[in-house]
Amino acid sequence: MYQPTRASNKPKPTTSRPTRGPGPTCSSRHAALCLPAKNPPLIPLFPPFPRTFCRLPTAAPPLLSASHHLLAAATAVPITAAGMKNPDFAADKALAKDFLSNFAGPHGEPKYLNILQDVANRKIRAVQIELDDMFHYKDIDEEFLQRVTENTRRYIGVFAEAMDEIMPEPTEAYTVDEDRDILMTQRVDEGADGGADGTDPLQRMPPEIKRFFEVYIKTFSKATPLTIRQVKASNIGQLVKISGIVTRCSDVKPLMQVAVYTCEECGFEIYQEVTARVFMPLIECPSQRCKLNKAKGNLILQLRASKFLKFQEVKLQELAEHVPKGHIPRSLTAHLRGELTRKVAPGDVVEMSGIFLPMPYYGFRAMRAGLVADTYLEAMSVTHFKKKYEEYELKxxxxxxxxxxxxxxxxxxxxxxxxxxxxxxxxxxxxxxxxxxxxxxxxxxxxxxxxxxxxxxxxxxxxxxxxxxxxxxxxxxxxxxxxxxxxxxxxxxxxxxxxxxxxxxxxxxxxxxxxxxxxxxxxxxxxxxxxxxxxxxxxxxxxxxxxxxxxxxxxxxxxxxxxxxxxxxxxxxxxxxxxxxxxxxxxxxxxxxxxxxxxxxxxxADMETDLEMARHVLHVHQNLESPALGFTPLxxxxxxxxxxxxxxxxxxxxxxxxxxxxxxxxxxxxxxxxxxxxxxxxxxxxxxxxxxxxxxxxxxxxxxxxxxxxxxxxxxxxQMSKYSLYSDDRQRSGLDAISDIYSILRDEAARTSSMDVRYAHALNLISRKGYSEAQLKECLEEYASLNVWQIHPSTFDIHFIDA
The missing domain is CATH 3.40.50.300 (P-loop containing nucleotide triphosphate hydrolases)
Structure with missing residues (x-):
């Protein structure tokens, strides 16, 4: 096994000189995995994407950790399925440009061009591309969709490059108050005069620092979500949809995307694209001016000029109904970036689609890592099962x-x-x-x-x-x-x-x-x-x-x-x-x-109530639904x-x-x-x-x-909350319901020194005591037959004969 060193990621010399590209006995899938990674990070402490060479079966390639090779396969190199042609990224970018330019929404309007116009006007930052739209676009075939779903991270870059080329000009004035806008204007001015090495700073800048938008790819809306237990190693690098409950959310913190350095000697500006959670900062200036002067200018990290992205880590747990018998719920870490942060809170039940990736090891842990890798989900979209009250928008x-x-x-x-x-x-x-x-x-x-x-x-x-x-x-x-x-x-x-x-x-x-x-x-x-x-x-x-x-x-x-x-x-x-x-x-x-x-x-125990309840329970047990309620339950x-x-x-x-x-x-x-x-x-x-x-x-x-x-x-x-404390035949003070209602009405007549009590007022009085209108009418009829009071035939008002 080859051991990586701090200064270099070259393998130790071997008896046979390694050659780039696949060896004579490599399969096509092995060949795809063994291609060198593009744009390796600059001087990483322990490179997450080691440069690998394909050898004969007798000589093993250098191994850093299982997670590094999985991540390299899932991100840097496209994996082709059986029967699929090798992807032509130039042609796919042209197809992406055509899709973004010409796809029409339900009312015939250019859907994604309108979104890009809002991006140019700085109204929104996130551009979400839906696979449903690609499926209905006439010029996109199933092979393209398969390549997007199986190599999603690479195709996010393809769509981002396509958006860079077709981005419309702003149609509305916006306030230039971001540091990045001011720095971009300064770099344009510097580009007219040439940099420290005579090159245009805009040409040296990575595309990521010039973008002011984020690209997400949303999976099919009707795709069946997987449980955490169903996500396998074969899904590495693919776009998957997972359902679960959020159990923990970290604070939102800044994640560096592009580090910008300035040389103390020549003022040269250097850019370092950060593709992992850990990176090795640059130290010496590589500009031509410092080389001619034989000066080793120190690089100062410019935090104001660097690009950061919001980052949040979320723990997703299996739903209780998805846990098999005798097992405990499994958990999966999800990374939310940019506009997706603060979308969930602990306790939310969500469907989360994203890219299933291995988590690379760094430092000494990478040297001791075995063949098992931790995994995480890089979120692309979040859908809540139940919206909050304030988020409801009634159609x-x-x-x-x-x-x-x-x-x-x-x-x-x-x-x-x-x-x-x-x-x-x-x-x-x-x-x-x-x-x-x-x-x-x-x-x-x-x-x-x-x-x-x-x-x-x-x-x-x-x-x-x-x-x-x-x-x-x-x-x-x-x-x-x-x-x-x-x-x-x-x-x-x-x-x-x-x-x-x-x-x-x-x-x-x-x-x-x-x-x-x-x-x-x-x-x-x-x-x-x-x-x-x-x-x-x-x-x-x-x-x-x-x-x-x-x-x-x-x-x-x-x-x-x-x-x-x-x-x-x-x-x-x-x-x-x-x-x-x-x-x-x-x-x-x-x-x-x-x-x-x-x-x-x-x-x-009540004969009639128990009989009705038994019939109700038996009906629910047999028909798996409630009996007819006289209306359709909501x-x-x-x-x-x-x-x-x-x-x-x-x-x-x-x-x-x-x-x-x-x-x-x-x-x-x-x-x-x-x-x-x-x-x-x-x-x-x-x-x-x-x-x-x-x-x-x-x-x-x-x-x-x-x-x-x-x-x-x-x-x-x-009052009714305590109603069951009293027996059916004897109420609060030992009186039955009818006698108690009579006492309430008699006390009210005595309090007002009147022989009359209005029916509406009597109903309010007995309702506050927990009695119903039916009990009031029964009381009125019984005491009217005893000539205690008289009842008005139309208004039901009460007149006491002897109060």
Missing amino acids: GDEQEQIDRLAEDGDIYSKLARSLAPEIFGHEDVKKALLLLLVGAPHRKLADGMKVRGDLHICMMGDPGVAKSQLLKHIINVAPRGVYTTGRGSSGVGLTAAVLKDPVTNEFVLEGGALVLADMGICAIDEFDKMEESDRTAIHEVMEQQTVSIAKAGITTSLNARTAILAAANPAWGRYDMRRTPAENINLPPALLSRFDLLWLILDR EPSVLRAYISAARRVIPSVPRELEEYIATAYSSIRQEEAKSNAPTSYTTIRTLLSILRISIALARLRFSETVAQSDVDEALRLM
């Missing part, structure tokens, strides 16, 4: 569909019933979860204080009431969501951890589940199984919506603007009716008060579009409702004070919860103001 047909839905008077119920239609019942729970998705706008006061707008909901109930299924469905509908369990999550795993970066050896913050769910939803199952010390870590997140860290010399706050959806079981597994609600819930008041709704769901994509449009509305609370809301809050506090075993902890946060739920209801109606009906529905939901 014409989608806008019309949303307008039709908004005009439906029953849209609130239909949207709620479209959430997990396979789950029987829980209509009010689904309404609360719908409001969780919509939320309320965040408020920021003049002094900087922030009031959260996200709703927090905790579902506590007996086992088998579909709590976990509801959690997972909400995460599926939400554009951004993180699902975790209480037993498998620590306080650090929920908030943030301090880790050591393996590349820079610096301490960095790694966001936990709550940070990853920023501007989304964090679902925590088995909330009651968490350790108390871990559960207290989310107190700050639930109200201030930040995560404060003071570890390892890092003192900072991370945003965690997330809505928390928790599911828990009662303290003894099932709810014990013999114990008080506080004993069954077994959560500290400081945590309970932070939840806007604490929904208690009990599994009670798809998750339609739900996301509707919620996205609703979240753009910022309703306000009118002044005439302020007293009404204050009175309702005060009455809730008084009822809790009278109760021996309160079911919740009512604080001033409860008042803010009423406002948030009311605003979310107004958003669903696309209303700019909150109506009284919104406040009544918010109060009804807060």
Whole structure:
């Protein structure tokens, strides 16, 4: 084996003189691999592309590492498939120019010429060439497409050279404020006088430093994405599409593309194109003037004149449904450059297309490297499976569909019933979860204080009431969501951890589940199984919506603007009716008060309900769909579009409702004070919860103001969340529903010293207590037959005979 040296990458002398080009026994594929690499880097420390020679089978070529040979094969030398001709890059460049100049868009306009015009006018930087367009272009054959997909990095250079030649002149004035523009003007002036060696600086400049655009090749839109496990060694150098979830993103850092040096003696400008993550800087000036003067001028690296590109490293992990039985998820490193940076965040599920390449080793690691190489994906395009709410751009047909839905008077119920239609019942729970998705706008006061707008909901109930299924469905509908369990999550795993970066050896913050769910939803199952010390870590997140860290010399706050959806079981597994609600819930008041709704769901035996539920479950099991709901449930994509449009509305609370809301809050506090075993902890946060739920209801109606009906529905939901605590035949104070409604109406008549109660007012009163209109009508009929009151035949207003 030949060992590379620091100063030279020539092999040691051998008994037979090596010859350039393939030997007599080389196959055609071997010959393609053994051609010398073009434009080797200048004086690299350990050259990533070693110059190789083809020998007879008895003499092995010099080996630096397996990754270097793979990278050389994937980047510097085109690999030809069986039956394919050797590529003619000059002809392919001419074909690329013809395609860029003449390809027409759907409306007949020159698609890529218009893009290049925007590039010339400095409006955009990225030019994305789609393989779908090449496929539909009449002059491009399948062999050209195959060459592009199998040798993508080389053909990016071909298309970039073609764009250099057909780049139009700017048609709009733009501000010349970049250092590169000023330096290019200076170099043009120097070119008129000649450089230090009498040559034109523009001729010596690499094409990369003169370009102000980036070229990306996007794979076929209908191509089936591969899993990370399906990408093999045969895909090296090829354009592939991979699906996965982003688990880690590095900071965006500058990556040097072209290093520019200036000689201290003669002022000669030298350019060094950097093609790898590591390069060896030049030291001595190679100009003719320094050679004539026999001076070894030192070269100074000019950072302002050099060209840098934004660079970000991303870790992509297999989706859970793609992991085989008994295996753990695999990961792949992806490199994002230029305009592709900051396109993804941890927790995003994406399809990423790019070039699958080996990662070369450098330094002493390259000398000890074996035959195994690390790989990475050089990203060409990123597609999100679920867009964020603010990124939704409603098309014409989608806008019309949303307008039709908004005009439906029953849209609130239909949207709620479209959430997990396979789950029987829980209509009010689904309404609360719908409001969780919509939320309320965040408020920021003049002094900087922030009031959260996200709703927090905790579902506590007996086992088998579909709590976990509801959690997972909400995460599926939400554009951004993180699902975790209480037993498998620590306080650090929920908030943030301090880790050591393996590349820079610096301490960095790694966001936990709550940070990853920023501007989304964090679902925590088995909330009651968490350790108390871990559960207290989310107190700050639930109200201030930040995560404060003071570890390892890092003192900072991370945003965690997330809505928390928790599911828990009662303290003894099932709810014990013999114990008080506080004993069954077994959560500290400081945590309970932070939840806007604490929904208690009990599994009670009821003949009719159990029969309906059994029929529903059997129908879903047999037909793999929910029974008929009387309407077509909305798809998750339609739900996301509707919620996205609703979240753009910022309703306000009118002044005439302020007293009404204050009175309702005060009455809730008084009822809790009278109760021996309160079911919740009512604080001033409860008042803010009423406002948030009311605003979310107004958003669903696309209303700019909150109506009284919104406040009544918010109060009804807060009351219904405890409804299952009371038996079907006995309500709060031991009275049945009809007797309790009668007591409410009688107390209202006594309070107002009036014999009359309007029906609309009576309906508002009993709705706030958690009763329905059907129960009110039943009460009116029963007590009217007892001659307690009289009912108006048309308005249903109530007149007490003896109040």
